[in-house]
Amino acid sequence: MKELKDRKQLDCFLHDYQIESIFNEQLLPHLSLYSFDQGELICSQGEPSHYLYVLVKGKLKVYITSAEGKTLIVSFKTPLEIIGDIEYVQGIDLINTVEAVSPVLLIGVHYKWLNKYGKDYLPLLHFLLDVITQKFTIKSYAMSFNLMYPVEVRLASYLLSVSFDESDTKFKGQVNTVSLTDVANLIGTSYRHLNRVILQFCKEGLIKRQKGFVLVKDREGLRAIAGHNIYE
Numbered sequence: 325m326k327e328l329k330d331r332k333q334l335d336c337f338l339h340d341y342q343i344e345s346i347f348n349e350q351l352l353p354h355l356s357l358y359s360f361d362q363g364e365l366i367c368s369q370g371e372p373s374h375y376l377y378v379l380v381k382g383k384l385k386v387y388i389t390s391a392e393g394k395t396l397i398v399s400f401k402t403p404l405e406i407i408g409d410i411e412y413v414q415g416i417d418l419i420n421t422v423e424a425v426s427p428v429l430l431i432g433v434h435y436k437w438l439n440k441y442g443k444d445y446l447p448l449l450h451f452l453l454d455v456i457t458q459k460f461t462i463k464s465y466a467m468s469f470n471l472m473y474p475v476e477v478r479l480a481s482y483l484l485s486v487s488f489d490e491s492d493t494k495f496k497g498q499v500n501t502v503s504l505t506d507v508a509n510l511i512g513t514s515y516r517h518l519n520r521v522i523l524q525f526c527k528e529g530l531i532k533r534q535k536g537f538v539l540v541k542d543r544e545g546l547r548a549i550a551g552h553n554i555y556e
Contacts, residue, residue, distance in 0.1 A: 325364065328357040334431060337380040341404050346451040350441035351433065358430050366407060366422040366430070373411035373418045375432045379403050382428030383489045386420050387510055397510045399462060400425065400485040400555045406455045412438060413452060426489040471512050473554055478511040479521050480549040483531065485556055487540045499538040 328334075334357040338344045347355065358377075360366055366377065369389055384401040398420055407422055412435055442448045473481075486499060499507065508518040522538065525531045530542045530549075540546065 325366075326359045328359055328429075330357060333357060337429070337431060341378075341380060343378065343404070343451075346448045347433075348441060348445050348448070351437060351445075351448075354437040354441075355431055355433050358432050360424040360428045360430070362424055362426055364424045366424060366428075367418050367420075369418055369421045371418050373408050373416070373435070375408055375434055376412055376438060377407040377430040377432045379405040379407065380429050380431055383425040383485070384428060385423045385425050385486070387423075388420050395421075395506065395509045396512055397482070397555055400553075402490070402556070406452075408435075409452050409455055410459065413456065425486055475511065475513045475517055475521050476524070476549055477551065477554065478513070479507075479518065479525070480530075480546040481553045481555045482507065482511050483538070483540055484543070484546050484550055484553055488543070500536060 334355060337357070338347075338355075344352075360382075366384065367373065379401060380403050382402075384405065384407070386398040386401060387395050388398055389395045407430070408418075410416075411418055438448075483499065504518060504522075505515050508515045511518075522531070522533065525546075526533055528542075528545070530540070530545045532539045532541050
């Protein structure tokens with residue numbers, strides 16, 4: 325994580341996403357702009373939460389880990405997305421792990437400033453209420469309905485989500501084959517079944533398995549399988 329000392333760019337993001345009004349004059353000086361590299365963790369499940377983040381550029385992967393150590397994707401997120409909102413309102417530790425899929429920029433503000441200047445500010449409270457209610461709806465859908473899709477659909481959706489960022493045409497991600505066990509866990513299948521589907525996709529010319537990586541060759545073909553992307 326790096327803090328970017330660029331107030332002009334921060335103000336541009338606030339203006340472009342029309343969110344200046346949710347922060348009052350006392351809060352605005354305490355907003356900071358942060359950058360995270362691809363693969364870097366923004367926050368980890370179970371750890372104390374200290375910041376409210378607003379995603380303004382890039383793509384995030386949100387996943388949860390069970391008590392048995394199994395992980396499962398909740399969703400992929402693009403701007404405008406809020407991280408740390410539920411934790412702030414409830415005063416709890418982080419619910420999910422959030423990881424940068426592509427290079428990302430987030431506006432962050434420490435909870436101490438939210439408590440001091442924002443806890444009675446209605447525009448901010450209304451904004452958080454709207455965001456949180458949407459999240460609970462999406463999470464319920466993701467944790468139940470998504471697993472009803474065939475593994476082919478889940479893998480195609482996953483590959484599209486981790487390999488491309490619509491807001492950054494320069495980003496062309498790759499899936500590390502060393503982490504395929506993690507991929508199997510994240511999409512809720514076995515490693516053996518995942519390998520069978522990867523082999524099928526390779527034969528169909530959708531992807532190519534190279535040493536250490538899986539490369540997407542036919543993006544539109546994967547889109548056809550995925551339909552609407554179930555993770556986004």
